[in-house]
Amino acid sequence: MRPFRYSRAVDVADAVRLAGSPGARYLGGGTNLVDLMRETIEQPDALVDVTAMPGEIEETPEGGLLIGAAVRNTALAEHPAVRTRYPVLSRAIVAGASAQIRNMATLGGNLLQRTRCAYFYDNHGSRCNKRQPGQGCDALEGFHRNHAILGASAACIAVHPSDMAVALAALDAVVHLQGRNGSVRSLPVTDLHRLPGERPDVDTLLEPGELITAIELPPLPATLRSTYRKVRDRSSYAFALVSVAAVLDIADGEIRDVRIALGGVAHKPWRATRAESVLRGGSGTAAAFAAAADAELAEARPLPGNAFKIELARRTIVAVLRELAGDSA
Amino acid sequence: MSIAKDAKDLAKGMLQGLMGKAVAMAPDSWIPGGEPDPLIRVRHGHVGKPVSRIDGPLKVAGAAPFAAEFPMEGMVYAALVYSTIAKGRILAINVAQAEAAPGVRAVMTYRNAPRIARPPVFMSDQKAAGGDDLPVMQEDFVRWNGEPVAVVLADTQEQADHATTLVAVSYELETPMTDFASAKDAGTRTAVFMGQALHQEIGDAEKALAAAAFRVDSHYSTPRHSHNAIELHAVTAAWIGGVLRLHDASQLVAHTAWSLGQMFGIPEDKVVVTSPFVGGGFGGKCLWQHQVLASMAAKLVGRPVRMVLSREGVYRIVGGRALTEQRVALAADAEGKLKAVVHTGTTAKTASNMMAEPFIVATRSMYESETFKLDVQVVELDMLANTFMRAPGEAVGTFALECAMDELAEALDIDPVELRIRNEPEMDPTSGLPFSSRNVVEAWRTGAERFGWSRRSAVPGTVRDGEWLVGMGCATGTYPYYRMPGGAARITLNAEGRASIDIAAHEMGMGTATAQTQVAAERLGLPMGAVSFHYGDSTLPGVVLAGGSQQTASIGASVIAAHRALVKELLAMAGNDSPLAGLKPDEVASRDGGLCRIDDPARHETYVSILSRAGKGSISAEGEAPMPLETQHWSMHSHAAMFCEARVNSVTGEVRIARFLGSFDCGRILNPKTAASQLRGGIIMGLGLALMEETQFDERNGRIVNASLSEYHVPVHMDVPDIDLIWTDIADPHTPMGARGIGEIGITGTAAAVANAVYNATGKRIRDLPITLDKLL
């Protein structure tokens, strides 16, 4: 770890001001950033702790929720409004990491955690275009069982590791941002992260120094059901091989609304828009679910070590939709 | 180091009072015609009681000092820089920036490191402890990816860690051999293990195989595994007045002291290694580069040095289990009697160690068969030296053999339990020796009954619970009884009638100190609270490896020898005024805090009385364990019948273990509580072996890619089901206390029981570990 300066922001304005220099980074729970600093993959010269920023979980006038960026993962998952109205989000959060890590981790930090590609982490011994653009990618012909099948590039096949972000993608959440110069904007969460392309070193569309201030969840009709299913190599404390967040509104066998997002398959939480359009307005049968999954996965480009993810994703999507459809299918 | 003194159980032990059982002296060997250890007959004493760990309170209070917790005056902290190539010359190491970093005292590289000899590699000498025999930071040459190339020494750990990032190394790369397939293509050699070629043929097994009515012939593979004891490898080293003082985390203190003495060119008594507590060993806490580098660094800077490996560091410099590719072919007649057992395959080692994963060893004594063909081939790779890991050989060998038995049972349409019972040998099938004690059939029958094996559906893929397919599987586990030469112990009795046992043995968390205090108390006729067990110090008697599950027997035999010596001296001291006057050592027994005549317990005198009449403050006697001749006369093995119920998700292929039962025949159980933890721990490690453990070794450059516990998976709590344990508790008449070691057997057979249960659930045979969900889709 390199020496760095530490300061603690009292509010949003304070945070963006303190993070004014190019080498500054925001610090949430530190469960990812500090690990990466230990490996010298991240080398900020200043950390601005944003966990003291005010911002809780509030009802919006539209009937949704506004969640401050510093809210801890545990607090968010356990919040009664989240548990009852957005079970997909609660479940996604508790499916991630461990209780200790979730107690530390913040909403903003979780969204911006970096990939777990082992070559990315092996700072000195392996090549990685995400760490050092142009260096090459050791995962392409190495261990890539956990890597992307959708939207990857020749430069990078890493996946985004967050479970929570997958649920947020399915919920059409909106990210509220504040820039260094005080400018305020918001982005659909699905536009926050980017695909690797030629620049895998750039994870998101954030401007330098831009701060996540809050996440807004739009209201969900009471008839909607949602859930999250994570498939992994052990019962707990493992990242997703494939995960599915889905929101379904079905009545009399007809799908009124559906939103599906996939985790563990791409450089960003993968909103399955193709599958959704196959389903929307159609009937909620097992065959339709399978056709929708196939439509989404037709674009998948696997490598030898991760080809199983296509079948795994297909099966998991179908199983999740069938579960949500329940007797209505 | 006495832990009994500090433990609350002390008081409890005192209250248990005197035993009132006369324990005659044990023979000092167990060869044919000899007497079994009389302790075996004592049924209601200390031995066999579920005594809680005497070090438990200390550990719970955080007061048990581990290797990284010994403060020393003027100590500096060390951090390592690891090579990033597998083979080649170091062209340049730039340490200037690191040396200039805050708090840095020195940076050690091959250029300024003290000159020392190579490590004596384990098994090259009785006391050799080295994981390999490569020079330690002596040359500009790198021999594996991850080899330490620089040590930074600083006032704090953080400063040292930081400065390692400022060291720049450049290399001239040579082409390493890191690819298993290419190495095999270049040619294999017959492996040698403990001086013996791993090759044996009885009859013509291939011919018998071809001619048999029923046969199976399959290939199995197991990946590399890394050691992941919870306690990171750590050492605090100092040179004090010409003596090298090491606080280590070790399962072989005497070996380490001797080996470091050889390397530094000093007598072994100028090296003192202590290791009072160890947070898990499993074969990994031996002599690797960190102890050597810390000792060298302490010399270089003239200060004590603490070196705690990071988790990555453990992956880079502490060897693990090598990969294996195995073929098992079995032939049988219609009744299921084996006609041929073929178990062959290939593993990898390095040119610098003597450890070829001996995956055929269990097959030598498991089943009766007319013919055998056993063979291990080996290739040498440019990698970190592989090493011993819990049940080396048996853990992965029983996976292949016991899956093949399951496949054969199906081919024959015979119940897998029954098939094993039908092939129970009368005597060791490959050595011809009689068994010392073998009750596998009993373990199978009681285990099957308790597990509810009869409820298993013989047709795979037929039991379903919602999305989950449910199956049962079983397998035999086995591990030999070993006792290595070199055991010795000292017993000291003081005027208050308290005894202390001194032996250079080890407590790695398994309960050694507790169980051995029970045994010694019984043997000496003392309450537990009057006995303290001192261990973990190379200056104590004995060369006792806590490995090969042999420590219990080695300590037992050593204490027996010391007890004989002590009794002799006590009788001489008692003289003619004692009720014991005129008695010979073989005529007396220990009882009620003293000695008595075996057949006339009223002729008794307490230790306190003997010492006080002689005006002595204490008496001390040392004894050496005899050579382990018992293993030459008998085939000595523990066994287990392992039963597993697995659930496999039909959508995702995820495997979850619902239930597990281990039914053991492993000699007399000295302490059911600590024993159960050992057996259960072994099974849990076996579940990891079956389902998730795998070191990702990048064959392109020999780099271990998943060098962290977040990417290298071991079971979490939720992966571990209820584990039911039963045992025969039948004493082995040819071992000290009737006990056989139990540290390793739990991991054997477990992976096969899981794989067989997965097959029963799904109809899919997974012959390549670990059984990850992609293999079941």
Ligand SMILES: Cc1cc2nc3c(=O)[nH]c(=O)nc-3n(C[C@H](O)[C@H](O)[C@H](O)COP(=O)(O)OP(=O)(O)OC[C@H]3O[C@@H](n4cnc5c(N)ncnc54)[C@H](O)[C@@H]3O)c2cc1C
């Ligand atoms: C062993 C292990 C297992 C794990 N398993 C899982 C898992 O299964 N599933 C899963 O989803 N996650 C898992 N995690 C990851 C965990 O969820 C993340 O580490 C955590 O959510 C990060 O949150 P944080 O607040 O600690 O972020 P930090 O580490 O503090 O920050 C992460 C990044 O976000 C930036 N940042 C923080 N707050 C803001 C803000 N308000 N605005 C702008 N930038 C900000 C930081 O600058 C940094 O770049 C695991 C982590 C570990 C260590």
